[in-house]
Amino acid sequence: MTRDVAVLGAGALGATVAFDLAFAGEDADGEDVSVTLFEAGSVADGSTGRAAGVCYNAFAEDVDAELGARAIERFRTFDEVGEFEFHESPYVWLAREGDDDREHAIREQLPRMQQHGVTAVRMERDEFAERFPSVRSDDVAVAAVAGAAGYTTPASYARTLAVLAKRQGADLRQQTPASVDTDPLAVNGEAFDDVVVATGAHTKQVLADAGYSIAMKPYRVQAATYATEYDGPMVYDATDGFYFRPHADGLLVGNGTEEREADPDDYDEDANDGFAESLQARASERTAAIEDARITDAWAGLCTATPDRDPLVGALDDGLYVGTGFQGHGFMRAPAIGESLAEQVLGEADGIEPFDPTRFTGDEEFDVVEGMLVDDR
Ligand SMILES: Cc1cc2nc3c(=O)[nH]c(=O)nc-3n(C[C@H](O)[C@H](O)[C@H](O)COP(=O)(O)OP(=O)(O)OC[C@H]3O[C@@H](n4cnc5c(N)ncnc54)[C@H](O)[C@@H]3O)c2cc1C
Structure with missing residues (x-):
């Protein structure tokens, strides 16, 4: 049988x-x-x-932390199998001065993550500036860094x-x-x-x-790539709600979430007009590497909500x-x-x-x- x-x-x-x-x-x-x-x-x-390929295990809930850790372990196992490559890269997430709610959330999550075996540390501004000079730090209230992280295509x-x-x-x-x-x-x-x-x-x-x-409802999100030189970590700016990671062109930056249901058979696969330009202006506040960079691509895809x-x-x-x-x-x-x-x-x-x-x-x-x-x- x-x-x-x-x-x-x-x-x-x-x-x-x-x-x-x-x-x-x-x-x-x-x-x-x-x-x-x-x-x-x-x-x-x-x-x-159409995904950005940012991967990490920095989750505070036990089930998420366990799945995140197992996934990173498997990405590492599959590295260099066939065309697949997993690029190790720290994942940094931060809240800006004045964003008290997110600053508090980051400070509160770290011990819970650590309890669940996640290797993540908190960094105050000075330490952050020293460790990651290619990321702007003078407005950072608190940052956290996860080591079990990386990106891929x-x-x-x-x-x-x-x-x-x-x-x-x-x-x-x-x-x-x-x-x-x-x-x-x-x-x-x-x-x-x-x-x-x-x-x-x-x-x-x-x-x-x-x-x-x-x-479940599908919804549209967007990302773009830029030609530049960037040798820093993957970053999620929780206060402004965008992320970026190193990319073959230089940088991949994403956000542009539309919080409404999209039709998977009839949605716009191109980024909105001006999306890549406005994201570039916002991300320039976090890394100078993107300031004068040329836009190489911009697109949209679907995520799914519950x-x-x-x-x-x-x-x-x-x-x-x-x-x-x-x-x-x-x-x-x-x-x-x-x-x-x-x-x-x-x-x-x-x-x-x-x-x-x-x-x-x-x-x-x-x-x-x-x-x-x-x-x-
Ligand atoms: C711009 C963007 C950035 C993102 N960045 C990240 C990120 O950095 N990290 C992260 O974790 N996630 C990210 N995501 C989310 C991620 O893309 C999805 O969560 C993930 O790819 C879902 O994988 P899946 O296999 O469930 O679905 P899919 O990749 O959508 O696969 C479903 C497949 O089913 C096929 N299909 C559809 N209908 C049928 C049918 N009737 N019969 C047979 N096949 C069918 C489709 O062609 C498709 O290939 C991002 C998404 C977008 C759009």
Whole structure:
């Protein structure tokens, strides 16, 4: 007997699930597992291909810290496998003078992070200035630095994991939009024992077509790259709400979140007019490296929100699993969340309890709120 598992969506999450299922080879009962990975376009065509690739484990909640740490561990393991490269880089987050709420949040989170094994330290202004001279520090009230952090090109991760899954026997079907039928469970009319829906911003639609309602809304975010020389850390300026990281061109800067539901089949993939210019002016207040830099690219993509800003990961029904709602932090957690989801499918683990997708009915009214900000992390 073989257990046939379909994974829908070859972004960072789906590619990880397919990889872990294919490498496990059998489930908890010793039954052989056969994996089919369906992708509507090409691998990483969705949000993964548009993500900034900032990765860290600096979370104050125990479940987030554990998943963040496991994900960094796996990124490091996959470094230089195929085209994937993980660049180690400290992650700094800071609050400016006068922003008392965020300053307090950072000071309060640090001990909780440390309790959960996160290697993160607080830095007062002078120490920060000395350690990171390429980042402006004279207006900084408090900063924190996480060491288990780095950046990558997200598409290279998904492509590498999909290739590894394929080499391990998974059937990768690109240019194959998939739809799910239940009773009996099937994808595009083909019977499967288990189906994992990891179709990113399309997950709500794919599940609605199968008769399931989930509490998730896609929303649009933006990023841009600039040609410059920058040798500093990754930075999140919590007071102004933007981040940047080193990039092959020089710097990648992001924010531009639109806190309203977007249509995954009809949203503007280009950045708004003037977005890259205004972000450049704001980021110039944090590093002089960007001041006169040339804009090399600017784009938009979709993130997914939930009512409590925690993801929806796990079983929706017998044999039907979902993974979505990552609030802008889905790439950095995909190696760990995908691994956990694969273990749940195989019957080896119960899943991540706080992320249980059935905690919502799917009919909840909620506003899109940018996720996992410093105030609530
Ligand atoms: C500008 C920007 C910056 C970001 N920066 C970061 C960051 O620095 N760090 C971080 O952690 N996160 C970041 N994110 C969020 C991150 O991109 C997502 O959380 C993550 O990529 C989600 O991965 P996924 O595999 O769940 O979804 P996706 O990558 O969207 O993958 C879903 C896949 O499913 C496919 N699909 C859709 N419908 C179907 C169907 N019917 N059948 C088959 N396949 C289908 C799509 O083509 C797609 O390839 C950013 C997002 C954006 C837009």
